[in-house]
Amino acid sequence: MTRIDARFASLRQDGRKAFVAYIMAGDPDVETSFELMRGLPGAGVDVIELGLPFTDPMADGPTIQTAGQRALAGGMTLDRTLDMVRRFRAEDNETPIVLMGYYNPIYSRGVDRFLAQATEAGIDGLIVVDLPPEEDDELCLPAQKAGMNFIRLATPTTDDRRLPRVLQNTSGFVYYVSITGITGAAAAEAGDVGPEVSRIKAQTDLPVIVGFGIRTPESAAAIAGVADGCVVGSAIVAALAEGRPVPEVLDFVASLAGGAHSA
Template identity: 65%
Template sequence: MTTRIDARFAELAKQGRSAFVTFLMAGDPDPKTSLDIIKALPKAGADIIEIGMPFTDPMADGPSIQAAGLRALKAGMTLKKTLEMVRGFRKDDDATPLVLMGYYNPIYIYGVDKFLADAKAAGVDGLIIVDLPPEEDTELCLPAMKAGLNFIRLATPTTDDKRLPAVLANTSGFVYYVSITGITGSASADSKVVGEAVARIKRHTKLPVCVGFGIRTPDAARAIAESANGAVVGTALVDALRASLDAEGRATSKTVGAVADLVAALAQGVRGAKQAAE
């Protein structure tokens, strides 16, 4: 089974470049604007789009992404509406891979089997569930793979060689390497250290390795993309979105463009990477 994620990485490998992966929270600052932003991302240069599922207790996220989740929840965003948003995106774009990222609790409440069937039907390609360790693969990971969705796992600087095989055992799509210890948006990634970590992970898997956390500028994205198969940016995009809102936290005429423009600049950084490495 080839998913859109597999197809996209195969295509990028042919072009000899890394993927630019964007993250935004579903429903931030409101469902309509959120869909408009996500629709604008592929044209701006996003190769893969991660969509956050808003949750009341996002313990791995820093203040920016937590605030985005709260804005989305306040605007009435739910998991059901997140899947509706995916369907809305798929009306015009059947190629760009979409990954839902978040926590297990909303999925558990929704019902695992129903969620997987609805997510697949809506056009979701993969899941990143940050609070489900490999020991709990039977909960969601194995059923997700059976349903034809990639289950993408996080590896961190503290994931040692003994732990890696367990983390990679049922992973598909790509491996998401968290470049810093700590919460999202809290520090900058060191490209040399990241390069060594990516090489280490690649000794254990043939899957593409994408690196996220701590990438805020085109130069940082370029540096990461030289050693990794993809660079993931979330906090910087969420911050650009927030900066475009009015005093009441509502979308303005600048909101969609503010995010799309930053995506375009970061995408240039990622696209410049491989040429620099050759």
């Protein structure tokens, strides 16, 4: 059982919804990013989704693209991202960490070497948005063999013929993308999301967590109310980009977590 599996089992036992927070590793700099990361569990975050900066983040909107550019300009690398996770693990050995990014940096490192380094650092799961299920032999199956969850995205365009293939080797949780398009592009609507979550849950026992388009405690509560929890990313990244101090950003995160946990 991974930390992700254990966390969702605990949430289920307590009858609580999950709140997942996304931040970009190294944005706006390594120390600020680490200070934010280490404060997330205390702000009510159940799972940390840590973005790996990449030069061509095709699934991300301007807010997260710019965050990645700031991180890369500041010298953030895959090695420094893993070092950040090791520092976090020295203080917190319970909070699950999902590394989210693209396949190119992993491929360049070599899958076996990357998985050995990532598991040693304390990564619990992967979201790699540009590897479809047809490429499971590339990373998904080796990751699961190494003891990691591989979390797949389902979208509004994932129809009933495609869905079983998407779910086939998914573990940890299913990430449902509430809108078509890039991150931060539109607001999620619970009335649209609810039936889609039910459709997915009819085919899997995994938790279904909804992301994209959630910016307020009210929307976090509404979306978590029709799913097993929600993810907020762009709104948190934007708050940091506005120059707010980390304690103020963590207060905002706590308000979002409170919304999700109230569902």
